[in-house]
Amino acid sequence: MLVGWVPDWPVVAVLGGEPQPDRLAAVVERGRILAASGAARAAGVRRGQRLRSAQALVAGLEVHERDVDVEARLFEPVADAVGRLAAHLEVVRPGVLAAPATGAARFHGGEDVLAERVVDAVEATGHPCTVGIADGLFAARLAARAQRIVPVGESARFLAPFPVAELGDGRLADLLGRLGLSTVGQFAALPAGSVADRFGGAGVAAHRLARGLEARPVVARPPGVDLVVEERFEEPYLLAEPLVFAARGLAERLHAGLAAAGLACERVEVEVDCADGSSACRAWRHEGVLSVGAVAERVRWQLQAWQQRAVFDEAAGGVVALRLVPDGLVRDPGRQLSLADGDQEATARAERAVARVQAILGHTAPVTVELAGGRAPGDRVVRTPWGDAHQDRRADGPWPGRLPAPSPTRVPAAPVPVRLLDADGREVEVTARAELLGAPDRLVLGSRDMARVAGWAGPWPEQERWWDPGESRRTARLQVTADDGRAFLLAVTGGRWHVEGDYDT
Template identity: 50%
Template sequence: MACSAAARAAGVRWRMRVRVAQSRCAGLRVVERDLAAEIRAFEPAVRHIEGTVMPRLEVIRPGLIAAPARGPSRYWGGEAQLADRLVAALGEKDLPARAGIADSVFTAALAARTGQIVPVGGEASWLAPHPLGVLGVPRLTELLERLGIRTVGAYAALPEASVLARFGAEGIAAHRTARGHHDRPLNVRADTDAHTVAYTFEPVAHLLEPVVFAAKASAEQLHERLTAAGVVCARLEAVVDLADGRTLSRIFRHEGRLSALAVAERVRDVLQAWADAGLLDTGGEQGIVRLSLRPEQLTTATGRQSALFGERHTPEEVERAAARVQAMLGHQAVVRVELGGGRGPADQVRLVPFGDLDSGPRPPDGPWPGRLPAPHPATVFPSWLPAELTDAGGGRVTVSGRMALSAAPARLAVDGHGDAAVEGWAGPWPVLEWWWDHDRSRRVARMQIATTDGSAWLLLVEHGRWWAEAHYG
């Protein structure tokens, strides 16, 4: 997720596998991510910038903020002066920082890595020499590089209609980014207050727990309103009105990805940061009078599956239980099943952690040449089971490069399931995947075997060895 300057100096990079990072830096210290601690630690920096440089910011994630530059740049004398002032303001908090300015949030974040200012209207030319990896779509990047397209500019030069036909919605979204277009320009003004949800505390709330509970209930009501209207918000502003007349607010990036529980957690962490900084004194006659959740930058909802069971809404008790299990056992402890693309039965199912978006790059619809047809197996083994397929003489049955069997199968033995005589079979069917990648290429053949004990198996042979991949009955 992130690495320190010392780790980067040793060759560690963002999104690198832990083992690879440890091989580059023997003294690397790996810690679990604590999002709540990140929010609390980053909040003073955001508040400092709001008070000294620009009044309203959007927190994309802890460590990354965005804001419209037009107004503040005029106040500070230009975009270069604004960028210098932002870096200096964070330097006052002993925080290293870099600032970038561009027409879109994506390009500005990329420009901030090197502290550059992209000229107005010059995003496409500025992005052109960058490698395709900056677009953040690994599968698309890999495919394009095999086609000889290795830079953002080369990808942007492709005809839009051809990109849509060949690479689908994900490809056309990356293509728009490569051309310097942005579907959701940064705008911290609310589109409308029609969907704002507010909770008034009577009497005034002096503890944070009731406010967090109200934030979750308000977030659920807000999501229901947005769903009924068929829209989704890009950002969410949480506003707290205090008894002494002051108002505190914070904007979060939402884009339909935050559940009601996630919204409540972010509100709690920001409230705690404000309390630690002395801005939120709930003692005595002070306290919280009102909490408001205001959606911003509304756009048409394109569909999102956040439930555990089908299209229905996740029951409250299931969501609460899942969150508790994830808190105790880890984020991967509770998952839901999503269909995906692939040829074998195990490839067509993905397990997605509860609360996450399904970001699987392989669509379930075809074409998938060599896909196993219906009926599908009843049991797919997490790990292949060793098997032996022998002929009438007891010799192992083999499959040639032209998919010819060495002899008719007579008996099948599967580890842990005994052996039985073969009653019938179908196949073999060849499967050749990732042939262009030496490390990931796989050449196998599948067969369906029915035995006299009433069982039916899906077998797979690879490098001359048989495995049981699934069971039909």
């Protein structure tokens, strides 16, 4: 498998599609840093950091909310450039491409030559690129970060030194770390049967990745079952908007056909036929099983990108047919309904209403909320786009260092910076041993809001992801009551205090 990776793609997209390494810019999603420019990373900004922490490190940091539509639209020229070199190209996400390497390498004269040509093709569009080749998508993505070509059969050895956090399951990584298994190689060395007994299905899937195998075998399409869905139009369409509405219906028909065959898909090919006889095709991949909403969203991204590049303009005569072809078929995991699910017709009506909202506002507009596991109050509330799977973080699982009861009544969307001072006006600090240097005396909440501290509890230290220097975080929390009756949950990170929540007293 060949993977081409364009570093900092979210940042490149929000800066207008041109790489500008000297700008201190970062892309934020849900209050955390998603990606940062080279200059920002050199100054200490890291993926997963809270926004306030990043802004405290870098003065004048440009902050941009993530816009996946823009990322996908601007990435199309890069995908086109690589698509001329490798067949069956898949867009894993804007910024990452994948393709089978065997046939393409044989055609171009070797894997080294293929990798060089992919890099040259992407750099010709104005963007840096790294390429990795290995057995399977997971190993190839890590190889792309290191610009490595891993020989056939050597993926397990290549993966061995990586931390278990790279397997993508935070809960499993935390458990393995406490068991003394800090690297992928140590986890891969465990017997498969023992992993299945102790860690279940999620552990088996991660164990296969650690051994350099695909996450799951692909189930062949049953003979005689045509799962392709198509919509032909009496009048050609020159704009993407009416095609997006048609795509939602096609996505529902696609999943109905898959469900009838007991299957689900991990990839989907979007195809359009134009009035002049030309056509265009692009494959999109998803980490996990594609839901109806996820399929419709990827079709929308692709149609908007094609419209911008005039694939179906007046010269082409417009689109006369839209087609979805499922690929990467797996057994449908199914969904067990409980006795309390109630009126199924009402549920179906609600799902159709949400689908219309997604078609208008985007896949990520309507969300569902679930209480998940976590240590900080803000980490426990997970908002997930409708139709996507919630994060697998059990609320009743062991969370060492979790804040004791009672929990805050209100949690701000983003941490609110404050100052905690002692009687001499100095900032109260917390040592590495979680001891306060000075007794809290005043809490400065703003230019005109200051309260005297009547009492406090804590601090409670927390160190997360200590095995990953780029993702590690050290925090200490303090419950504080003021003389006017207010109560707050404070946290200090990097020497800066902020409010994580307040209590209804």
